[in-house]
Amino acid sequence: MLWIAVSAVLLAGVVFVNVAVLQLNLRLDDATRQRAKLRAENAARQSELSRLLASPRIQARALKEQHLRPADPADIGYVDLSR
DSSP states (O other): OHHHHHHHHHHHHHHHHHHHHHHHHHHHHHHHHHHHHHHHHHHHHHHHHHHHHHHHHHHHHHHHHHOOOOOOGGGOOOOOTTO
């Protein structure tokens, strides 16, 4: 009769440990998903920042080194190649 009580206590302990590990794994999975989402957002923001900073920098360098200016839209002409 004593061995039944000991077995029941041990089994309850194993179940308790398994439930605790499952809860920890669920929290770890949530944290991992959140970390991946934040990294993706950071990468997108870094890309957007680089894109926004590149154009003025390139234009300033082109003006300074090559004396190039943006084209005036009124001066742009098109050639019809369908003829």
